[in-house]
Amino acid sequence: MQADFFAKKRRNSLGFLLILGAITFGAIVITEYNLVKGFESLPRAVTWALGNFYPTQESLSRLPGILNSLLETLLVSIAATTVGASFALFFAVMGSNTTRVNAFFGSISRGIATVFRNIDVAAWAMILLFSFGQSSLTGYFALFFGSFGFLTRAFVETIDEASGGSVEALRATGASYFSIIFQSVIPSSVPQMISWVLFMIETNIRSATLIGLLTGSGIGFTFNLYYKSLNYDIASLVVITIIVAILFIESISNYVRRVIL
Amino acid sequence: MEANEQVVTGEQLLNSKSTKRIKIKTLTKSTIVIRITMFFLVLLTIIAFFNFDYKELDIGEAMLATFANMKAMFLEPHFKHFTFTHALHQVFVTLGLAFLTTLFGAIIAVFLGLLAAENLTSKRVSAVIKGAVAFIRAVPTVLWVLIFAVAAGLGSVAAVIGMTFHSVSYLVKAYSESFEELDKGVIEALQASGANFWQIIFQAVIPSSLTYMISWTFLRFEINFAVAIAMGAAAGAGGIGFDMFMASNFYLDIREIGTITFFILAVAILLEVFATKFKKKLKVNG
Amino acid sequence: MTALLEVNHVSKQFGNDSKALSDVNFTVNEGEFVSIIGPSGAGKSTLLRCINRMIDATGGEITFDNMNVMNLKKKELKMVRTRIGMIFQHYNLVNRLSVIENTLHGILGKKSTIAGVLGLYNQAEREQAVRILSMLGLGEHIYKRADQLSGGQKQRVGIARALIQNPRMLLCDEPIASLDPNSAKTIMDHLRTISSQMGITVIVNLHQVDVALKYSDKIIGINQGQVVFNGSSKDITKEDIQRIYGSEAEDLIFDIGGIHAS
Numbered sequence: 001m002q003a004d005f006f007a008k009k010r011r012n013s014l015g016f017l018l019i020l021g022a023i024t025f026g027a028i029v030i031t032e033y034n035l036v037k038g039f040e041s042l043p044r045a046v047t048w049a050l051g052n053f054y055p056t057q058e059s060l061s062r063l064p065g066i067l068n069s070l071l072e073t074l075l076v077s078i079a080a081t082t083v084g085a086s087f088a089l090f091f092a093v094m095g096s097n098t099t100r101v102n103a104f105f106g107s108i109s110r111g112i113a114t115v116f117r118n119i120d121v122a123a124w125a126m127i128l129l130f131s132f133g134q135s136s137l138t139g140y141f142a143l144f145f146g147s148f149g150f151l152t153r154a155f156v157e158t159i160d161e162a163s164g165g166s167v168e169a170l171r172a173t174g175a176s177y178f179s180i181i182f183q184s185v186i187p188s189s190v191p192q193m194i195s196w197v198l199f200m201i202e203t204n205i206r207s208a209t210l211i212g213l214l215t216g217s218g219i220g221f222t223f224n225l226y227y228k229s230l231n232y233d234i235a236s237l238v239v240i241t242i243i244v245a246i247l248f249i250e251s252i253s254n255y256v257r258r259v260i261l
Numbered sequence: 262m263e264a265n266e267q268v269v270t271g272e273q274l275l276n277s278k279s280t281k282r283i284k285i286k287t288l289t290k291s292t293i294v295i296r297i298t299m300f301f302l303v304l305l306t307i308i309a310f311f312n313f314d315y316k317e318l319d320i321g322e323a324m325l326a327t328f329a330n331m332k333a334m335f336l337e338p339h340f341k342h343f344t345f346t347h348a349l350h351q352v353f354v355t356l357g358l359a360f361l362t363t364l365f366g367a368i369i370a371v372f373l374g375l376l377a378a379e380n381l382t383s384k385r386v387s388a389v390i391k392g393a394v395a396f397i398r399a400v401p402t403v404l405w406v407l408i409f410a411v412a413a414g415l416g417s418v419a420a421v422i423g424m425t426f427h428s429v430s431y432l433v434k435a436y437s438e439s440f441e442e443l444d445k446g447v448i449e450a451l452q453a454s455g456a457n458f459w460q461i462i463f464q465a466v467i468p469s470s471l472t473y474m475i476s477w478t479f480l481r482f483e484i485n486f487a488v489a490i491a492m493g494a495a496a497g498a499g500g501i502g503f504d505m506f507m508a509s510n511f512y513l514d515i516r517e518i519g520t521i522t523f524f525i526l527a528v529a530i531l532l533e534v535f536a537t538k539f540k541k542k543l544k545v546n547g
Numbered sequence: 548m549t550a551l552l553e554v555n556h557v558s559k560q561f562g563n564d565s566k567a568l569s570d571v572n573f574t575v576n577e578g579e580f581v582s583i584i585g586p587s588g589a590g591k592s593t594l595l596r597c598i599n600r601m602i603d604a605t606g607g608e609i610t611f612d613n614m615n616v617m618n619l620k621k622k623e624l625k626m627v628r629t630r631i632g633m634i635f636q637h638y639n640l641v642n643r644l645s646v647i648e649n650t651l652h653g654i655l656g657k658k659s660t661i662a663g664v665l666g667l668y669n670q671a672e673r674e675q676a677v678r679i680l681s682m683l684g685l686g687e688h689i690y691k692r693a694d695q696l697s698g699g700q701k702q703r704v705g706i707a708r709a710l711i712q713n714p715r716m717l718l719c720d721e722p723i724a725s726l727d728p729n730s731a732k733t734i735m736d737h738l739r740t741i742s743s744q745m746g747i748t749v750i751v752n753l754h755q756v757d758v759a760l761k762y763s764d765k766i767i768g769i770n771q772g773q774v775v776f777n778g779s780s781k782d783i784t785k786e787d788i789q790r791i792y793g794s795e796a797e798d799l800i801f802d803i804g805g806i807h808a809s
Contacts, residue, residue: 023360026357027358027361028361030350030354031354031357031358031499031500033357033361033417033418033421034417034418037413037418038413038421041409041412041413041418041422042422044413045409045411045412045413045422048411048412049408053408072312075305075308075309076313078302078305078306078309079305079306079309081302082302082303082305082306083306115526118525118526118529118530118533119522119525119526120487120490120491120525121491122491122494122495122502123505123525126505126506126508126510126518127331127334127509127518128327130326130327130330130509130513130515131323131324131326131327131330132323132327133316133318133323134316135313135314135316136313136314136315137313137315137320137323140313141327163641165637165638165640166640166641166652168601169633169635169639169652169708170652170655171628172599172601172628172631172633172718173628173632173633173652173653173654173655173708173709174624174625174627174628174629174655174657175625175652175655175656175663176625176655176656176660178660178663179658179660179663179664181664182664182666183641183648183652183655183664183666184641184652187644188641188642188643190643191291191295194298194299197302206401206402207401209403210403210491210495213495214494214506217314220403223407227407232411239400239404239408242399242400242404243396243399246398246399247396247399250395250399256294259290259291259294260291260294260298270681270686270687274674274689275674275681282673283647283670283674284690285645285647285648285651285668285673286645286648287645287690289692291643
C-alpha cells in the first residue's frame with residue numbers, strides 16, 4: 001500500500017513534467033524561439049545598456065518636452081480611471097447579488113462588463129484608432145473601456161463582501177433602495193473601492209505607455225520617436241522619468257491605502 | 262481611543278441642545294484622506310479634459326463612427342488578408358509566447374520568492390528582493406521588450422525575455438506571500454528534526470503552497486496571453502497581435518479586426534472556464 | 548390581550564428541495580416575549596424572515612396588526628417594516644460609520660428618498676438617537692466607529708437602530724449567539740426591559756434552552772420546519788425538549804432539570 005502511494009505520486013509528477021516538457025517543446029517550435037540566442041542576448045543586452053542606455057548631458061535638454069508628454073499620459077490615465085470607475089460603480093450596483101434590482105438587469109450588467117474586461121486595452125486602442133485617429137482620446141477611451149470592465153468586477157466583489165449584512169438590516173427597517181445604497185453600501189465599500197481605483201491608475205499608466213506607442217500620443221510616442229531614431233540616451237531618459245513617476249504614484253497610493261483600509 | 266480625545270457623553274449632548282446641533286459625522290484621519298483623494302482625482306480629471314490634445318476632432322462624429330465601426334466589427338467580421346488556419350496558427354504562436362514567458366517567469370520566481378519570504382530568509386534580503394521587484398514593475402513591459410530588441414533583434418526572443426520581467430515580479434509577490442502564510446510551527450518542527458534549508462523548502466514549504474502557486478501561475482498565464490497580443494502589436498513579436506496591428510494600421514480593415522477580436526475573446530473565455538474548472542479540481546484533491 | 552401577529556399555515560420551500568417550513572401556526576399577543584427554539588437548520592431564521600417578508604413564504608397567511616402581510620405591495624410592505632424592528636446575530640452594522648449614524652439608519656424608512664440619500668436627520672431625531680443610546684449604556688461611545696466596539700456593544704447599537712424605529716414588534720435572530728455569557732445577559736436583560744416596560748412585542752430566535760426558559764412568556768419549538776411545541780415556558784417538559792431537539796438532546800435535558808428545580 002505504502003509503496004504504491006509513493007509510486008503513484010512519483011508517476012503523477014513524472015507525467016506532469018512530461019506534459020510540461022511537451023508543451024514547452026511545442027511552444028519553442030511554434031514561436032521559433034531560439035534558446036541559445038535567448039541566453040546569449042542577456043549578457044549582450046546588459047553590456048549594451050551599460051554602454052549606451054543612459055542619459056547624457058545634452059539629452060537633459062529634451063527633459064521639458066518629455067515631462068510634458070509624461071504629464072499628458074498621467075492625466076489621460078487618471079481621467080480614464082475615474083470616469084471608468086463612476087460607470088463601474090453604477091454597473092456594479094446593478095450587477096451585485098446584494099444590491100441588484102432584479103436578476104435580469106444583474107446578468108446584463110455583468111455580461112457587458114465581461115466583454116469589456118476580456119478585450120485588452122491594446123486591442124481597444126487599435127479598434128478606436130479608426131474613428132478617433134492619433135489623438136489623446138483614442139488612448140483615453142481604450143483605457144476607459146478596460147478600466148470600466150476590470151473595476152466593475154472588482155466593485156461587485158467589494159460590495160458583496162463589505163455590505164451584505166447592513167443591506168439586510170436596512171431593508172428590514174423599510175428603508176428605500178436609494179437610502180440603502182447611499183447610507184450602507186457606499187460607506188462600507190468606499191475605502192476598498194478607492195484602493196482599486198488607485199491600483200487601476202498605476203496599471204493604466206503602464207498601459208498608457210503601450211497605447212501611446214500604438215496610437216502615436218503621450219509618453220509612449222515620445223519614447224518610440226527617440227528609440228526609432230536611435231537616440232538611446234534620450235530614450236533612456238524617458239524610461240527614467242516613467243520609473244520615477246510610477247514609483248511616486250505607487251508610494252502615494254500605498255500611503256492612502258495604509259490610512260484608509 | 263486616543264488619550265487626549267475628549268469623551269462626549271449622551272447627557273452632555275442632550276443638556277447642551279439649546280446651544281448647538283448634535284453632530285453625527287465624525288472626522289477621522291481616514292475620512293479626511295478619502296475626501297482629499299477623491300477631491301484630487303476629480304480635479305485632475307477635469308484638468309485632463311481641458312488638457313487633451315483633441316487635434317480638431319469632432320467628438321460626436323467620432324463616437325458615432327465608433328458605434329458604426331463596432332457594429333461592422335462584431336456583426337460583419339470577415340477574412341481578407343489571412344485565412345482561418347493562419348489565424349489559428351497565430352493564436353497558437355501567441356499562446357506559445359505566453360506559455361514560455363510564464364514558464365521562465367515561474368522558474369525564476371520560485372527562487373526569488375523563497376528569498377523574498379520573510380519567514381524563510383532575513384528581513385533585509387526580503388526587502389532587497391521586494392525593492393528590485395518594484396523597480397522591475399515600474400518599467401512598462403513594452404519598454405523591456407524594446408530594450409531587449411536592441412540586443413536580440415525584434416522577434417520572439419526579445420518578446421519572451423522582455424515579458425518575463427513582469428511575470429517574475431508578479432509571481433515573486435504571489436509566491437512569497439503564500440510562502441509567508443506557512444505555519445511557523447511546521448518549519449520549526451522540521452528544523453528541530455535536523456532538516457536543512459533545502460529539505461525544508463522541498464518537503465514542507467513548496468508542497469503546502471503548491472495549490473496557491475499553481476492557481477497564481479495560471480492566472481499569470483491568462484494575463485500573459487493578453488500581454489503577448491499587445492507585444493505582437495507594439496513590438497513586432499508576432500502572433501495574432503501582429504495581425505491585428507496590420508489590420509488596424511495598414512489594411513484599415515475593421516471587419517478583419519472583428520474576426521481577430523472574436524478569436525481573442527474565444528481563447529480568453531476558454532482560459533477562464535478552464536481556470537475555474539482546474540481550481541475546483543485542485544481544491545477537491547488538495 | 549389582543550393578537551398582534553398571527554401566523555397561519557405558513558410554509559416555505561426553497562427550489563425543489565425539502566420544505567424549510569411546513570404548516571406553521573401560532574399567534575403572538577401584544578407585549579409578549581416569545582422565544583423560538585430548535586436545532587440549527589430547523590427553520591428558525593427562515594420563519595423570522597417570513598414575518599417581515601425578508602423571505603417570501605410560499606404558502607399560508609401572516610397577519611400583523613390586522614393586516615395581511617403576504618398581500619402587501621412594495622410601498623405598504625415598507626410601511627409595515629418601519630414598524631417592525633429587526634436584530635441580527637452578526638449585528639449587521641455599517642462598520643465604518645459612527646454609532647449614532649448607525650442608530651439613525653433605523654428611521655431611513657420614514658424619510659423621503661432625497662433625505663435618505665443625503666442622510667439628513669433633524670435635531671429631534673438626533674436627540675432621540677442620543678437618548679436611546681444613553682438608555683442602552685452607550686452614551687460615551689456615540690462618535691466611535693462601529694468597528695471599534697465590542698460584540699455586546701455592537702449588538703446594543705443594533706437594538707438602538709431597531710428602537711428608534713418606534714416599533715410595535717422586534718424580531719431578533721440569534722441575538723446572543725456570537726456573544727460571551729456576560730454580554731449575552733446584558734442583551735437579554737435589555738430585550739426583557741423593552742418588552743415589559745415599553746410594551747414592545749419581542750420575538751427571539753435562540754438556541755440556548757435555558758436562556759429561553761428564563762426570559763420568555765411563551766416558547767415555540769421547531770424541528771425540521773414544523774412547530775412541535777407551542778405554549779408557556781412554565782409548561783415545557785423534558786419530553787417536549789426531546790421532541791424539539793431530537794435524540795441529541797440528552798445533554799440538554801440535564802440543564803433543563805436544573806433550571807426547573809431552582
